[in-house]
Amino acid sequence: MNGPDPTFQAADVLVDLRILATTDLHMHLLPQDDFTGRPAPGRGLAGVATLVERERATHPNTVLLDNGDVLNGSPAAEFLDPRLPHPMIAAMNACRYDAATLGNHDFDAGPAALVAALAQVRFPFAVTNATLRGARGRIAPFVVLDRHVTDRAGTAHPLRIGVVGFLPPRTVAWNPGLAARLRITDPVEAARAAIPLLRRAGADVIVALCHSGIGAGADMTMADDAAVAVACLDGVDAVVAGHTHAVFPGPDxxxxxxxxxxAGTLGGKPAVMPGFWGSHLGIIDLALRRDGTGWRVAEGSGRIEPAGDAPPAPLPAPALHGLASAAARMQHRLARTARPIHNHFALLGHDPATGIVAAAQRWHVRRALRGRPASMPVLSAAAPGRAGGRSGPHHYTDIPPGPITALALSDLCPWPNRLCAVELTGADAADWLERASSIFARLRPGAGDHPLIDPRFPGYNFDVIHGLTWRIDPSQPARYGPSGELIDAAARRITGLRHLGKTVAPEDRFILATHGFRLADGGLFGPLAAGLRTVLVDGPPVRDVLRRYLGRRRRLDDPAPKPWRFAPLPGTTTVFDTGTGALAHLPDLDVPCEPVGTTSDGFFRLRVGL
Known part of the structure; x- marks a missing residue:
């Protein structure tokens, strides 16, 4: 007896699944600058939520996922009242997220605060390559979402969507205080082990939430840029990347x-990296075909949708209450300043903001290491925190004369790094500065208007060592690449390195105040820091040190230090892009400059004479 061929009929069943994704929201809820209150279109979960609802209204089969770094990163995150609902969790619950993973910054407030926040969620969290002691029931190694989807003919079908999530392996190195409770394994190996478990659990499709950058695809053990390697694994159908605040697909x-x-693929799989702070919504479309053994991805694509001027969706009342409470706490006064504190010209040698952070670090380390040999002076390394880059022309510290409130702590120290200190020689100090000075593009003497900054180097890697003075010669080649790789062993840009007016000899010894992120393996400074002896391990958060320092000083009336300047290059000009607020501070500069105009992306451009 002949009947319809079930295999043939199944092969004709096609379901379109749309995966919506956010990443690196960093507790930004509203389209505004949280430091100034000014409107900031294209920022915040509220704008992305509008895009999500538009997609849900036009597509029958959607899931909404988050890729981590959601709970910390805005000023409000530092001042939340733990007795109130967490504003971001309340907003995500209202957005009806289906699943999420964690990023390294979700641990910034400590494991207890993280677990308390996760107790409020109404959707599951999957972290496949890590376990957090005390988080049982809050975090799972993977998640299977049971959904009913509609095929192209309008028929409903059950579908099981597997979700895996991956933390950057260096999360504990960046925050050593987590070592007792957080265990992290290699993302690729964890994914390879989880995929068959998910399939046995009935997952028809597997989506990898990879809080990780997009590298060249090398399968390196314990790599932070693991998104490509994870995508290349058999069984992974789609990837959401993040962590580096870039956009994919796109020219980043x-x-x-x-x-x-x-095309928006990694290892041939559809993938997205939807920016940061709610700048974009990631959209992955999968066409699923049912065959005799289950569902298979017939085709897929990834794209990103800018939030732009999308009207913000209303926040639920608990989120608004939490934000209002945090805003009130931010206004607590700590000290006063007689001069503006800004970092518009940090890469031109004038940076009052970073100078205050360096002074606070040096003050604490001197007190903590009172028994140090007198022959080992304390120096302090600090870099500009909010200094433009991908975050835009308004992302600069600019505190006017007058009261310094608690909000300034996050303005001056955007990250919750802990204070550390190391012993180093004069040669090490010179090498530290060579690494930082590699941020400058090589300039040809006598040439005009070459860009000053190599765009591959973020401004937060420009460490200035307070307690020393020196000059930087950008006509010389850079010694190091952006990841700390030696690219020219003969190159030297640092000249005239002195301490208290005396030339620093290679064998001179110092103590350097820095922070745990600088000492972590990898990055621009990691290869040098790995060989240094640590004398202060896992000290207090730099923000707490700064709070105590400002409370002790009460008034900041002294002029801002200027530890370095460019070596003279007569007849040479360069162009330098900075924040839109820089115009008011041009008299602070002691290098010849003139305004050129505004760039297409809103930065203020200066022509600088060297």
């Missing part, structure tokens, strides 16, 4: 054999 990433920034 170069094409290689496993990365297609136009």
């Amino acid at each position: 990433h170069a094409a290689c054999d496993k990365v297609d920034p136009v």
Whole structure:
């Protein structure tokens, strides 16, 4: 007896699944600058929520996922009242997220605060390559979402969507206080072990939430840029990347054999990296075909939708109450300043903001190491925190004369790094500064208007060592690349390195105040820091040190220090882009400059004479 061929009928069943994704929201809820209150279109979960509802209204089968770094990163996160609902969790619950993973910054307030926040969620969290002691029932190694989807003919079908999530392996290195409770394994190995478990649990599709950057695709053990390697695994159907605050698909990433920034694929799999702070919504479309053994991905694509001027969705009352409470706490007065505190010209040698952080670090380390040999002076390394870059032309510290409130702590120290101190030689100090000075593009003497900054180097890597003075010669080649790799062993840009007016000899010894992120393995400074002896391990958060320092000083009336300047290059000019508020501070500069105009992305451009 002949009947319809079930295999043939199943092969004709097609379901379109749309995966919506956010990443690196960093507790930004509203389209505003949380430091000034000014409107900031394209920022905050509220704008993205509008895009999500538009997608849900036009597509029958959607899931909404978050890729981590959601709970910390805005000023409000530092001043939340733990007795109130967490504003971001309340907003995410209202947005009806289906699942999420964690990022490294979700641990910034400590494991207890994280677990308390997770107790409020109404959706599951999957972290596949890490376990957090005390978080049982709050975090799962993977999640299977049971959903009913509608095929192209309008028929409903059950579908099981597996979700895995991955933390950056160096999360504990960046925050050593987590070592007793957080265990992290290699993302690729964890994914390889989880995929068959998910399939046995009935997952028809597997989505990887990879809080990780997009590298060239090398399968390196314990790599932070693991998104490509995870995507290349058999069984992974789609990838959401993040952590580096870039956008994919798009020009932020170069094409290689496993990365297609136009088609939006990693290892041939559809993928997205939806920016940061709610700047974009990631959209992955999968066409699923049912065969005799289950559902298979017939085709897929990834794209990103800018939040732009999307009207913000209303926040639920608990989120608004939490934000209002945090805003009131931010206004607590700590000290006063007689001069503006800004970092518009940090890369031109004038940075009052970073100078205050460095002074606070040096003050604490001197007190903590009172028994140090007198022959080992204390120096302090600090870099500009809010200094433009991908965060835009308004992302600069600019505190006017007058009261310094608690809000300034997050303004001056955007990250919750802990204070550390190391012993180093004069040669080490010179090498530290060579690494920082590699941020400058090489300039040809006598040439005009070459860009000053190598765009591959973020401003937060420009460490200035307070307690020393020196000059930087940008006509010389850079010694190091952005990841700390030696690219020219003969290159030297640092000249005239002195301490208290005396030339620093290679064998001179110092104590350097810095923070745990600088000492972590990898990055621009990691190869140097790995060989240094640590004398203060896992000290207090730099923000707490700064709070105590300002409370002790009460008034900041002294002029801002200027530890370095450029070596003279007569007849040479360069162009430098900075924040839109820089115009009011041009008299602070002691280098010849003139305004050129505004760039297409809103930065204020200066022509600087060297």
